Amino acid sequence: MTKLFTLFLLCTCCLSAHAALDPGQVLQLANEDSSVKVAAIQKMTEAADPDAARVLKAMADGQLFLSANKVVVIDGDKAFDASTGEPIKMPGNPDSITVNNRIRGELANALAALSLFDKDVGVRLASAQELQTRVSPDLVPVLARALAKETDNAVKALLKMAHAQANLGNADPAARLAAVRVLSGSSSPNIRSALLPLTDKAKEPDNKVRYGAISAVKAIDGRLELTENLARVFSGLSLGSILLLAALGLAITYGVMGVINMAHGELLMVGAYSAYAVQSIFRNYFPNAIDWYLPAAIPVAFFAAALVGVVMERTVIRWLYGRALETLLATWGLSLVLIQAARIVFGAQNVEVSNPSWMSGGIELMPNLLLPWNRLVIIGFALFVLLLVWVLMNKTRLGMFVRAVTQNRAMAGCVGVPTSRIDTMAFGLGAGIAGLGGLALSQISNVGPDMGQGYIVDSFMVVVVGGVGQLAGAVWAALGLGIFTKLLEGWAGAVIAKIAVLVFIIVFIQKRPQGIFALKGRVIE
């Protein structure tokens, strides 16, 4: 009871601070005629009174009632006088006020316009953004007033656009021209379509305005094309980073060691399922830290895949060194076994691996150019893995041994390099890198038993185009193929682009069988 009373008191205090609305105008909201209602809503919007927002909100929520020629707000078991906001006694059987679709639209506009005067910058920004898409000429005065009062630059810029858009319907050609000039600085497709009618002679009698509109549309088109191309290059980079992650492990096992590993895709799958397993553990035991399961999964994915790789090397691959075609068939068999094992352990359906919350959303560089965080993180992760591989291969003893064994196995053995152990470790390293690639893939694509199959052709293409034994080649090939694919997709569609890329590679290999970065020298088989 005391609680209710405090609330009651609080309400009264807040509300009494505002000036009351004109009861006559409020009464018009309850008029039978929709046009009168609309006029009243518009009047109240123009006045931009904070109290008006309260009444219109109640109206939109269906809480406005008419009782004894007085408009009341009924919220649950409490009633207030609409014009003053004072609590009153619950009236006996009040009439509800009809809100049809036309009124509803009008109310939504009005509320958006009114929240332009809110104290909170965030609310103002949101409503200014909302107004970008639907602006009516009636809002001109409100927008002008909001613009004059606004202090925040971001909101101001948006308001300017909205104001100009509202002014496009102005009867005065000079006002229209000014609006067109403002809008030509935009890069939004909505504004382009708002300007389009003005380029038509039938709809725009004034030449100056029309020419202005035409050049404005042209300017916007140029900017739109730029953002579109930037978006394509970005998605190409993103695809390139994915290809790179998928292919880096292969660059070690195939590129450096010369082992054809058709089970490479399944090593990616092992990495992806590690992410799933770690996520499940976090869900069950550390639900508070669920956002951090991904960093925790990095070592798990690496070592799980590396372990599978070491077992593969010890049991099968080491007996087939130097017999590439047999290796190809045996590792294909390994891939089938791994796929079926995944099916039995995790089920044939795809499992759900979700992005941590810090990876959702993105950076909006320009209107309609959004760089999603998960893609950016993967590009960063690809760079990290690349650096890791480079350091391992060039700056560590293991890397030196691997390179020594590849260059001259017999000589390396003579000076004391344990060649067979180095083979195992190098293969394990390549497999582990593939596991990291799989971890990244789990964030953007489906995780299922068959996921590896889709990457095997692509990964080999990257390594083959890049050239055997070359990390730099793999990087350039991955980025090049990624961007090339996305640019082609832009004008030919995904499937044709894919086919074109495969055909391109087939032709490319004819010309440069050793890849882009072939080692110089003459080789006899």
Add this chain to the structure above:
Amino acid sequence: MEKSFTLRVLKSLNRKSWLALGLFLAVTLVVVPVLHLLVPPENAFHVSAYAITLFGKIMCYAIVAIAMDLIWGYGGILSLGHGLFFALGGYAFGMYLMRQIGRDGSYQSDLPDFMVFLDWKKLPWYWSGSDSLWWVAFLVIVVPAIVAFIFGYFAFRSRIKGVYFSIITQALTYAAMLLFFRNETGFGGNNGFTDFKRILGYSITSPDMRLVLFGLTALMLAATLVFARWLVTSKFGRVLTAIRDAESRVMFIGYNPLWYKLFAWVISAILCGIAGALYVPQVGIINPSEMSPANSIEIAIWVAVGGRGTLIGPVIGASVVNLAKSWFTVSFPEYWLFFLGLLFILVTLLLPHGLVGLWKTLRQSRGPRT
């Protein structure tokens, strides 16, 4: 002394092999039809329609395996794209089968159902003539041959070999699969061709037609075996084997390996195409998944299991693996991939010469060594 062509063909197989071949034809052309048509279904000796379709299918696979063996076992070139040629032959013949449906499709149109569904008004140009069996039979041979010739010419000319070649053939069949998955390509997209009704006006589901197709496949298999035997024992075959073992030396002696490899490659593709054309009416469906890289690589394992570099090996391999497949997929579907995977691993590790090699070793170790 120059022997006549017939004599050379006859000489290419020994008496025992001719006898075995004759026995095979007698069984497939006489015994099986009798057991299927005249013996009542309840009798233990009755050959069911299922068995005929299964063995017809396996014989088609055996032809593909021989084709693969010609290029891999004798030429040393591992193709991971032979499924493409098989599917091309199948699609070419499938076009004829689709046209034979006539107005019996669900839309009662002259066009195949999927074209009506796509709202196409007339047949695309490459479908012209597809209502003639002879033109389609021509396509079955020529289309795989042309694709193989163009691809092979460029690949062998730039001396791509070994694993590189395997991988680009895989890319080739993968690209073709993507192409055929598109509806706009005009081959039924995802679903491919199915619901066939008749050949030359005769119902495709009748027992007679089933036996005719079965018999044709058996004849084709026998012909393929004889042809392949003749080819590999000819001078051409010996040069091909020499290229497999030491390409540079063959080149330095004065042969151009390009034409030898290319010829074997194109012949292999044509055999695959014919096998595909025989396969489609018996199985009743063709879709782009026949071109998936996994299917093509399976062909290699048939050959490896049987024993490459022999001609009976691929036939045995294709039969054993596919019988095992149809047994596993019915009895323990979840273990089939384990079995197939282990087969790949164990055969390459332990049986480099396949079952034929194993048999030879066993016989040698038992009998006196001479």
